[in-house]
Amino acid sequence: MAPRRLHLPLLRLPLLPLLLLASASLIVGCGGHTTERDTVEVAGYGEIKTTPDRFRVRAVSSRSGDDIPGMKQEVDSEIRAALSLAEALGLPERQVRATGITIQPEWQWQPERKLIGHRVARDIELAVDGIEAYADLLEGLTQLGFTELHQASAELADPQAHEREVLQKAVANARDKAETLAQAAGRELGEAVIIREQSGHQGPQPMLAMARESADTSSAYSAGEITLTRQVQVRFELK
Structure with a gap:
């Protein structure tokens, strides 16, 4: 009778643990650590x-009274004159901004609350480059009759x-x-x-x-x- 062969089951190990084991052995063989830069x-x-070389000015044209249409006409005329001044000074359109008109009531509070008229106003904001142009703008606005001028900002053009x-x-x-x-x-x-x-x-x-x-x-x-x-x-x- 021929001798009987023993068949042992094949041991199968997962692939990932084997790879991790091999990597760990490689690190140990190379010294077991990595270095970081100081x-x-x-x-x-x-x-x-x-x-600063760019200056912004906000000019306000306003009138107070009872004749709203007449005041509106005067305010619009002043703003148009300011726009003509800006064109004469060579200001680009992007450096000129005129707002819409506002109409607000004006009240007397003493001795009793009483409506005494209205205030009609428009603003125009202009930006000029250079201190000389800034001085010319202020002088021009003053000659046009603007009495309310505000420095909006002084900044850098570039x-x-x-x-x-x-x-x-x-x-x-x-x-x-x-x-x-x-x-x-x-x-x-x-x-x-x-x-x-x-x-x-x-x-x-x-x-x-x-x-x-x-x-x-x-x-x-x-x-x-x-x-x-x-x-x-x-x-x-x-x-």
Whole structure:
């Protein structure tokens, strides 16, 4: 009689644990750990001071009384004159904005509440480039009869150019700080691996200083100064 063969069941192992086991063996064979880069992270601050070159003015034409149609006609006439002035000064249409007319009642409160008339008004907002053009605009509006003039803002006509400059200063400031720290620790500074701009660090709104020397056309205006600031967070590699 031929000897009987024993048939043992084939042991099947899942593929994923085998792959994980092989990977673990490979890591152990290579030293068993990986290394991370040494870094230093610092905040950089940039600041520039510059002179505003675009100025916005809001002029209000208004009349008070009982003749609403007549007052409306006078107000519209003044606004049309302001639009003609803007055209004469060469202002682009995008830098001129005239609002619609408003009519509001005016009351007398003492000794009793009493309607005494109406106020009819229109606003026009104009933006000019350059302090000389700003002075010419104010003089022209005054000669047209506008008595209510407001400075809307003093700003930069091309803010992006200054934005690049102040950001470059902020990054340079961060690198200078990081180099100081690296040298103090006996290390060399490598490349920047992460750069983040910090939000909420806008410069203060510019203020326009005006000095009226006399009642004639010789007037002096000072544009003042704008301070722009930015802050960045930069991580550098250490060698």
